[in-house]
Amino acid sequence: MNRRASKIFRRGPRPVARPRLVEVAESLEQARGLDRAVGAISMAVRRTLHPGRVKDVLHGVPAGHPAHPPLTDVPVGCWASVAVLDLLPGTRRAAQALVAAGIAGAIPTALTGWADWSALHREQQRVGLVHAMGTSTATLLYTASLVARWRGRQGTGRVLGYAGLTALTAGGYLGGHLAFRQAAGASHADPVAHLVPLGWHDLCPASELPDGWPVHRRLGYIGLFVLRTGDDIHVLTDRCSHLAGPLHQGRVITDDNADICVVCPWHGSTFRVADGSVVHGPATGRQPAFESRVLDNGIVQVRPLG
Numbered sequence: 150m151n152r153r154a155s156k157i158f159r160r161g162p163r164p165v166a167r168p169r170l171v172e173v174a175e176s177l178e179q180a181r182g183l184d185r186a187v188g189a190i191s192m193a194v195r196r197t198l199h200p201g202r203v204k205d206v207l208h209g210v211p212a213g214h215p216a217h218p219p220l221t222d223v224p225v226g227c228w229a230s231v232a233v234l235d236l237l238p239g240t241r242r243a244a245q246a247l248v249a250a251g252i253a254g255a256i257p258t259a260l261t262g263w264a265d266w267s268a269l270h271r272e273q274q275r276v277g278l279v280h281a282m283g284t285s286t287a288t289l290l291y292t293a294s295l296v297a298r299w300r301g302r303q304g305t306g307r308v309l310g311y312a313g314l315t316a317l318t319a320g321g322y323l324g325g326h327l328a329f330r331q332a333a334g335a336s337h338a339d340p341v342a343h344l345v346p347l348g349w350h351d352l353c354p355a356s357e358l359p360d361g362w363p364v365h366r367r368l369g370y371i372g373l374f375v376l377r378t379g380d381d382i383h384v385l386t387d388r389c390s391h392l393a394g395p396l397h398q399g400r401v402i403t404d405d406n407a408d409i410c411v412v413c414p415w416h417g418s419t420f421r422v423a424d425g426s427v428v429h430g431p432a433t434g435r436q437p438a439f440e441s442r443v444l445d446n447g448i449v450q451v452r453p454l455g
């Protein structure tokens with residue numbers, strides 16, 4: 150090794166500078182001190198919210214997207230507007246009405262948030278818990294602000310409002326970290342349209358597929374869930390759209406409409422194997438599905454379902 154190379158080797162990689170806020174959020178991901186609270190609250194949420202229609206609505210299954218993110222617009226929009234109105238003369242009643250509207254909007258926002266939070270990975274739950282502490286503090290401060298405004302103590306109401314906005318901003322930052330850095334709420338299914346060329350693709354001999362028992366097969370870069378039931382062969386991408394759980398390890402069931410479904414082994418999302426549609430959350434996004442056919446030589450071919 151020449152002298153220059155050995156110098157480079159001794160230096161090692163340069164530490165990457167990260168924004169301070171990101172460092173704080175990432176340290177929360179590893180904050181094991183939160184785990185007792187996370188465990189207790191998770192259990193309480195699971196005991197309160199049983200799998201079924203209400204929980205699916207809270208997750209956003211009927212809308213096909215998580216319900217929590219758009220609902221946050223209501224309290225954030227109302228309370229940010231209050232911060233502007235409080236700087237202007239003659240806006241007392243309007244500001245008071247918007248504080249109240251924000252508090253009303255915070256209730257469904259919190260319910261949907263807790264439902265989603267209860268089905269996250271532990272690192273996400275740690276960040277999510279602190280995010281919820283920030284937004285709950287904001288709600289309490291705005292409630293106190295509303296009471297102060299009702300009693301005619303406008304100055305106190307404004308100060309409490311700005312304190313609430315500060316807590317909301319901190320909580321909102323962590324919500325952004327949870328959504329965009331930790332990808333809670335985004336679909337984790339493989340992007341089939343970008344990974345699978347158009348047309349039919351050989352998969353495997355049909356004789357390799359056990360009847361009624363899901364197996365894992367690969368098609369290029371992506372893993373597939375493959376289920377043969379009699380003469381039918383159902384194929385979905387294997388990574389669950391919720392948080393990438395392995396669907397081929399899930400349970401196969403029949404739903405109320407007699408459709409065959411697979412239940413994800415991680416958090417119980419249920420998908421129809423015929424087309425990947427969501428029967429029960431927490432997943433809200435359809436599981437990418439494939440058409441299949443068996444050639445005369447017994448080879449199964451698949452192509453993405455449009």
Ligand code: FES
Nearest residue numbers: 389392394413416
């Ligand atoms: S990974 Fe959560 S339900 Fe599949």
